[in-house]
Amino acid sequence: MTREEHCSQIHEAIGAFDFGGECIAFENYGSGHINDTFLVNVQKDGTIKRFILQRMNREIFKNPAELMENIVGVTSYLRKIIIENGGNPERETLNVILTKDGASYFTDSHGECWRAYLFIEDAVSYDAVEKPEDFYESAVAFGHFQRLLADFPANTLHETIQGFHDTAARFEVFKRAVEDDVCHRADQAAEEIRFVLDHEHLAHALCDMLAQGSLPLRVTHNDTKLNNIMMDRETHRGLCVIDLDTVMPGLAVNDFGDSIRFGASTGAEDEKDLDKISCDMRLFELYTKGFIEGCGGSLTETEIRALPLGALTMTYECGMRFLTDYLQGDTYFKIHREGHNLDRARTQFKLVKDMEAKKDTMKAIVEKFM
Ligand code: ADP
Ligand code: GN1
Numbered sequence: 457m458t459r460e461e462h463c464s465q466i467h468e469a470i471g472a473f474d475f476g477g478e479c480i481a482f483e484n485y486g487s488g489h490i491n492d493t494f495l496v497n498v499q500k501d502g503t504i505k506r507f508i509l510q511r512m513n514r515e516i517f518k519n520p521a522e523l524m525e526n527i528v529g530v531t532s533y534l535r536k537i538i539i540e541n542g543g544n545p546e547r548e549t550l551n552v553i554l555t556k557d558g559a560s561y562f563t564d565s566h567g568e569c570w571r572a573y574l575f576i577e578d579a580v581s582y583d584a585v586e587k588p589e590d591f592y593e594s595a596v597a598f599g600h601f602q603r604l605l606a607d608f609p610a611n612t613l614h615e616t617i618q619g620f621h622d623t624a625a626r627f628e629v630f631k632r633a634v635e636d637d638v639c640h641r642a643d644q645a646a647e648e649i650r651f652v653l654d655h656e657h658l659a660h661a662l663c664d665m666l667a668q669g670s671l672p673l674r675v676t677h678n679d680t681k682l683n684n685i686m687m688d689r690e691t692h693r694g695l696c697v698i699d700l701d702t703v704m705p706g707l708a709v710n711d712f713g714d715s716i717r718f719g720a721s722t723g724a725e726d727e728k729d730l731d732k733i734s735c736d737m738r739l740f741e742l743y744t745k746g747f748i749e750g751c752g753g754s755l756t757e758t759e760i761r762a763l764p765l766g767a768l769t770m771t772y773e774c775g776m777r778f779l780t781d782y783l784q785g786d787t788y789f790k791i792h793r794e795g796h797n798l799d800r801a802r803t804q805f806k807l808v809k810d811m812e813a814k815k816d817t818m819k820a821i822v823e824k825f826m
């Protein structure tokens with residue numbers, strides 16, 4: 457697609473939504489790995505209002521209607537509770553902007569699907585922890601999010617990505633990718649492949665606990681990266697949990713673990729210098745405290761004890777997903793350089809090793825909060 461075609465596709469999408477004014481500018485926005493995000497400026501009566509416009513990833517989200525049904529369901533549910541609690545529903549939850557036809561998303565002439573949200577003003581999302589207190593606040597907010605959804609009718613939620621955190625199933629997909637080696641990249645990743653195979657127990661531990669009934673299924677976020685939460689610029693509180701594409705029944709310990717994987721790492725997810733990568737136990741402790749508080753006493757003792765395992769599992773799983781994508785030719789996660797997914801996989805495995813070495817410390821930390 458040429459630049460002009462690309463621009464005209466975005467204009468077509470902008471024209472479809474009921475923004476209540478005239479679009480005067482748009483730009484690429486954010487650093488998510490999945491959707492294409494744009495910031496749209498709309499002028500009305502001399503003032504500028506901002507919106508988020510997203511092209512949903514059709515390769516990944518096969519059923520946009522079901523996806524948007526989940527998001528509309530969850531955000532309207534949250535909206536009610538926020539209003540009851542005297543909060544601001546325009547900032548504390550995502551607000552879906554309908555199309556001029558009253559639909560929750562728009563399909564353009566190329567078959568691409570788009571949605572729009574109110575832009576959450578005076579808030580910021582971080583790609584790395586800048587202040588430890590912010591990480592603590594994000595933990596409270598992610599825990600609170602789960603608690604708010606405790607009574608949401610889980611049976612109304614569609615599974616937007618099948619087996620999203622079924623680590624055991626992902627292990628099978630990984631093994632197939634190694635066998636098929638469609639891009640002839642397995643040689644370059646021999647050490648990382650060995651690491652995944654040697655740690656197969658991590659693919660099963662939580663799945664087994666779930667199957668045995670020792671961990672409850674809850675409505676969880678499932679993608680609790682630090683940049684999936686908007687922090688209030690002024691109060692520094694976790695304001696709004698965003699990126700709701702994977703809100704589905706899941707494990708609380710996975711929500712905890714995914715946050716640790718990303719936010720408690722001392723380096724970026726794609727850092728090439730592995731000496732810079734470790735799991736910061738001070739951040740681990742802050743997050744643990746905040747998450748348990750945010751969950752408001754709803755976590756069981758078994759869940760709390762399994763929090764370190766959640767961190768290990770999510771980090772292992774994410775590394776395995778990056779490596780699978782590298783082997784399959786980078787078709788899932790957006791990449792910005794050659795070998796990007798392999799670099800990402802390497803940081804995750806370095807983190808797993810570091811967490812294994814710090815297992816007793818993590819255990820002692822969570823026990824403090826029992
Ligand atoms: P992806 O699925 O690609 O990660 P996200 O929904 O997380 O997409 O959006 C990408 C980024 O855009 C977020 O990390 C955040 O910085 C920004 N963003 C998304 N929605 C909003 C919003 N409603 N208001 C302000 N910023 C937003
Ligand atoms: C993706 O959408 P984003 O960038 O917040 C991915 C997560 C991974 C993460 C790794 C739907 O999250 O599962 O943990 O990248 N989301 C999806 O950074 O696959």
Ligand code: MG
Nearest residue numbers: 488683684699
């Ligand atoms: Mg995101």
